[in-house]
Amino acid sequence: MARAYRGDRAGGRAGPRRAAGDLSRRRARVPGRPPHSLWRSAVTPAQPPLTECDREPIHIPGSIQPHGVLLVVDPQTRCVTQGAGRIAERLGVAVWAGQPLEALLGPVLTAAIFSPAGSLPRNVTPPHATEAFDVQLTHAGAELLIELEPAATPELMATILPRLEEGAQRFEQAGDMQSLLNLAAREIRQLTGYDRVMVYRFLADEAGKVVADDIAPGHSSFLNHHFPASDIPAQARALYVRNLVRVIPDACYHPAPLWPPRPADQPLDMSDCSLRSVSPVHLRYLQNMGVAASASFSIVKDGELWGLIACHHFSPRGLSLDVRNGGRALCGALSRQIRAWEDVSIYREKVRLQSYEDQIAADLQDEAAPEDFLPGQLPFLAEMLDADGVALVHGAAILQHGRCPETAEVERLADFALAQGAGMVFATDRLAGPGPRCDSPGQLATGLLALILSAEERWMLLCFRADVLQTINWAGNPHKAASADATGQLNPRASFQSWSEQVRGGARPWSPAEKEAMQRLGGLIQTAWQTRRIRDLNRDLLRTVAEKEGLLKQREFLLGEVNHRVQNSLTIISGFLSMQARASAEQPTKVALAEARHRVAAIALVHRRLYDAEQVQAVDAARYVDDLLDDLLGTVDPGWKAALRRNLTAITVPVDRAINMGLILTELFINASKYAYGGATGPVSVTLLREGDILSLTLADFGRGYSGGQQSSGSRFGSRMMAALVEAMNGTLQLHDTKPGLCATLSVPLESD
Numbered sequence: 001m002a003r004a005y006r007g008d009r010a011g012g013r014a015g016p017r018r019a020a021g022d023l024s025r026r027r028a029r030v031p032g033r034p035p036h037s038l039w040r041s042a043v044t045p046a047q048p049p050l051t052e053c054d055r056e057p058i059h060i061p062g063s064i065q066p067h068g069v070l071l072v073v074d075p076q077t078r079c080v081t082q083g084a085g086r087i088a089e090r091l092g093v094a095v096w097a098g099q100p101l102e103a104l105l106g107p108v109l110t111a112a113i114f115s116p117a118g119s120l121p122r123n124v125t126p127p128h129a130t131e132a133f134d135v136q137l138t139h140a141g142a143e144l145l146i147e148l149e150p151a152a153t154p155e156l157m158a159t160i161l162p163r164l165e166e167g168a169q170r171f172e173q174a175g176d177m178q179s180l181l182n183l184a185a186r187e188i189r190q191l192t193g194y195d196r197v198m199v200y201r202f203l204a205d206e207a208g209k210v211v212a213d214d215i216a217p218g219h220s221s222f223l224n225h226h227f228p229a230s231d232i233p234a235q236a237r238a239l240y241v242r243n244l245v246r247v248i249p250d251a252c253y254h255p256a257p258l259w260p261p262r263p264a265d266q267p268l269d270m271s272d273c274s275l276r277s278v279s280p281v282h283l284r285y286l287q288n289m290g291v292a293a294s295a296s297f298s299i300v301k302d303g304e305l306w307g308l309i310a311c312h313h314f315s316p317r318g319l320s321l322d323v324r325n326g327g328r329a330l331c332g333a334l335s336r337q338i339r340a341w342e343d344v345s346i347y348r349e350k351v352r353l354q355s356y357e358d359q360i361a362a363d364l365q366d367e368a369a370p371e372d373f374l375p376g377q378l379p380f381l382a383e384m385l386d387a388d389g390v391a392l393v394h395g396a397a398i399l400q401h402g403r404c405p406e407t408a409e410v411e412r413l414a415d416f417a418l419a420q421g422a423g424m425v426f427a428t429d430r431l432a433g434p435g436p437r438c439d440s441p442g443q444l445a446t447g448l449l450a451l452i453l454s455a456e457e458r459w460m461l462l463c464f465r466a467d468v469l470q471t472i473n474w475a476g477n478p479h480k481a482a483s484a485d486a487t488g489q490l491n492p493r494a495s496f497q498s499w500s501e502q503v504r505g506g507a508r509p510w511s512p513a514e515k516e517a518m519q520r521l522g523g524l525i526q527t528a529w530q531t532r533r534i535r536d537l538n539r540d541l542l543r544t545v546a547e548k549e550g551l552l553k554q555r556e557f558l559l560g561e562v563n564h565r566v567q568n569s570l571t572i573i574s575g576f577l578s579m580q581a582r583a584s585a586e587q588p589t590k591v592a593l594a595e596a597r598h599r600v601a602a603i604a605l606v607h608r609r610l611y612d613a614e615q616v617q618a619v620d621a622a623r624y625v626d627d628l629l630d631d632l633l634g635t636v637d638p639g640w641k642a643a644l645r646r647n648l649t650a651i652t653v654p655v656d657r658a659i660n661m662g663l664i665l666t667e668l669f670i671n672a673s674k675y676a677y678g679g680a681t682g683p684v685s686v687t688l689l690r691e692g693d694i695l696s697l698t699l700a701d702f703g704r705g706y707s708g709g710q711q712s713s714g715s716r717f718g719s720r721m722m723a724a725l726v727e728a729m730n731g732t733l734q735l736h737d738t739k740p741g742l743c744a745t746l747s748v749p750l751e752s753d
Contacts, residue, residue: 058235060267063255064275065248067318068149069133072258072268073101075144078114080104082268085256085275090148092128097260101146104128113137113146122321123151134321138272147275152320160326163191168333177341181212184309184334189214191326192295192319194311198222199299201307202237204509205229208307219314231285241305242271244298244328248278249318251286251293274324286312293317295324297331301339309334346513353517356384360521364528374461374525375399381521385449385514387463394459404464405444414460417450424522426450429465429509447507449514451522453529463518465507573600598635598666619658621695622648625688628662629669636673639681648688651695657748660725661697664733667718668699668744676703676742695748702741 064070064084069091072082078101087096091104102110106127112120113135125132133148167187174180181199189197196219199212206229210222232240240246255277258268270276286294293313299306309331319327360380364373374392378401382390389404393414398407405413420426429447447465454460580593625648633641653661665686672684687698726733731748 058279059239059269059271059276061255061270061277061279062262062267063257063277064270064273065250065277066253066256067249068147068275070258070273070275071096071101071104071146071148072140073144073146075114075142078102078110081143082258082260082262084258090129090131091126092130105146109135113144136274136321140269140272143268145270145273147273149275149321150318152322160191160322163187164326164329167191167330171333171337174337177338177345178212180334180337180341182214184330185212185214187330188297188309188311188327189216191330192311192323194293194295194313194317195219196221196312198310198312199307200227200310202232202305208232211307237305239271240296240298240308241300241303243274244300244331245274245295245324247274247295247319247324248283248286249293250316251283251291252316253283290314295319295327297327299331299335299338301335306335306338346511349511349513350516353384353513356380357517357520357524361524364524369532370525370529371459373528378402381461381463385463385510385518386465386508387449388466389444389464391462391464392460393462395457402464403444403466410462413448413462414450414458417448417460417462418452418455418458424452425515425519426452427510427515427518429507447510449510449518451518453522453525465510468507594635598632598670618652618654621651621653621658621661622688623650624658624662625665625686625697628665629686632666632669637681640673640684643681643683645683645685647685649690651688651690651750653695653750657695657729657750660729661695661746661748664722664725664746665697665699667722671718672699672701672703672742676701678704690750693750695750697746697748698743700738700741700743702738705737705739705742 066085069085069087070083071080071087073079074081080096080099080101083096087104088094093099093104096104101113104126105113109121109124109126120135120137122134123132124135132151134151136147136149138145138147167183170183170187171180174183185197185199188194195216197214198210200208201211202208203226208227208229208231210225210227213221213223215221262268286292289312291312292315295311297309297311299308309327360377363377364370371394378390378392378399381387382402387402389400389402391401391404391410391414392399393410398410400407400410404410417426427449431446431448444464444466446467449463449465451461451463452459578593578597580589584593626646629644629646633644669684669686676682676684682701682703684699684701687696687700689696722733726746726748729748731746734745734747736743736745
């Protein structure tokens, strides 16, 4: 069969189902729609399965349109390696293959082609040619592609620039989007002189719609008609983004093949060639429409293919390079104005939604908790989000407003939204369509906008939009877009008579601004909820603090009372011991009673420290030892005050250890004062320090040591008492004869086992 490669689809329509060629990965994304628009077909018609033609890559056709000449040049040798078109006839050379480029185009044009400046002269005539050409350069890998097309007349070139400036000014003065598109169709038709110019917009489902046109009298219009996505396949859309202008001067042309032929596995990539040949399927498509010549200008917005300006003429007609460049400039100005109008539409929508958000934010400042506030806001939220119905789900409770599905259906949709795991907001306008779907959602819930406030508590807001019945006007039956004949050759559809159908399956789409507003609304509610919880926690904390302060005051009173009673009791005991010591005639008894009084004083000191401290579980060992030594110095010869050296480190110890430590220190000091220097005074040092988790208390003198008669065998009461106290603390008491003197070191764990 005849080779049927897929070509660009001028005029916004062509051939059958989209192909899967090598360029499909550069497929242009379709930009978003304005809020609440119905800029999309509800159905993309099913297409018949297509054979090899469906996969034919359109960027390597191996031929050109015959109205120009193509030269393939090796930049290293500057020799022509391949060409297409009537080269010998139009350039006036008998032999061109393998010849230096300078022999064909002359030294001046050749030098300009290879000049780093990249500026090419216009309207040039090669040395042996009889006509003037405009020259374009492109690259295909390491090869240079030189295209020569008939040049425009100087008179035409002089009139284009003023026309472009006036057209761009009119675009800026357009009052709305539709007026802008109508102006664009008119300006392009005046510039090109074509019989029919259409502004063709791509829709979300890859179909297209004619949204504006300008037509010469006596020709038919496709205004507001839809065309199936198969008319412009993916690889063609990618090339429309890459090549902004495409011209077919004669839809009945015969392709001019590249010569000499290349190996099949080394085709020439002609993606950027203006002369690149078009698929025979597309040519038959144009012929079936009665179109003899076509041109298309891409409308690219933010790097995406927004649409096309499709031009049809009913007799052969070419476009010069200057006119093509002018049309491309007008489309650039058009795309900027389209972006501006869409930005205005989005801004207005955001301002409208912001007014609702501000009202909700103000109401959330009240004391009412969000879970109590939201039920009364459902009508307000339905108005804000243009929803047919709204449901609030909190645990097992469901509250509804407006046109909502049955309660069981709302339950199922809530579980479905939670299962999507899409974050705080999930939105779809086709629950039964492609992507995340919920089977049989019902006509009242085809569109779902869900706000997940708390997945753990199953707390969410569901907004519903009902299924919309649309009447779509197609340019011909879209279900018969292509067919294959008996030889297997693909033929495009031949009828473009208006064909209507009513379709369901989609709700009004949620706009980006509405989804963003829902996201912000969730943030407001969660912030208010967290603020309320923090406020409640603070209130509980203040109540707890007040209760604690009362308990502290009560504890202070009780401690004062206990300390008063204990101090009175210890004072009575100490006084009784003093009386007994004075009344006793035996010196050993007097000494024993004095030692007992010192032990009572050590315990009394701990109680005083507890009463003065902020906590009752522990005391500062350094302050306690310091005060205990001061009390002990008051009971001995005043000379000991100057002889005593203290090196005390601040250490917090439990009360029980402080009492035991105080009793042991009292016993050690009494022993030193009695035995170290034979009753006289002498230097004594007390050291308190911490080594890891061990408290170390050392009392050292420089007296007689063991030989002086200090106790060491544990035979006396004091020794037995100290041994018991040390054992109770799981510590050690080591006595070292330092010759001279005795060093007693108490080592105790800071924490009990």
